[in-house]
Amino acid sequence: MKKNTHLDYKQVLFVDSSTGYKFVCGSTYQSDKTEVFEGQEYPVCYVSVSSSSHPFFTGSKRLVDAEGRVDKFLKRYSNVKPAQPVQVAEEPVAKGKKKPSLKKKK
Template identity: 50%
Template sequence: MKKDLHPANYRPVAFKDMSNGDVFVSKSTINTRETIEIEGVEYPLVKLEISSSSHPFYTGKQKLVDTAGRVDKFMNRYSKHIQNKQK
């Protein structure tokens, strides 16, 4: 095997699903600026828009999660074009 192929700085990191608030801890090398305290231990925090605890494939619920308001942003941006085409 090649030496120094994999990073050596794996550490526990907290991942938080912003759509439902679930938090889980896993090992990662990702750099973060925020931290969170879980059961008295402070972990680096990574915020996720969606994870396996809220994704429709894993939950079995067919629910559209639009946390960033993408549809509203699209409608605001292109509302003039849409109105002109309807006339």
């Protein structure tokens, strides 16, 4: 078995950037920034949405300051022009000629 393949599992301080809510959870997240929380120093991970700010858990329809995926999509493709339909020229059919039959003759 290879040595030193797994990351260190340690306690990390997660901070909700929209509400300021802080909680400690075990994680392999690595950070250079640290903060003191409840008398101990932890590496910090800033998250945009947590259980304190997500509408499903809060029961409210409060807007989160982070841009959503739909907004990014609309912003990116709002200036794109719709594609023009391609016009196909029809070939004139010669009158009086019959198409060959596909049936087998006996």
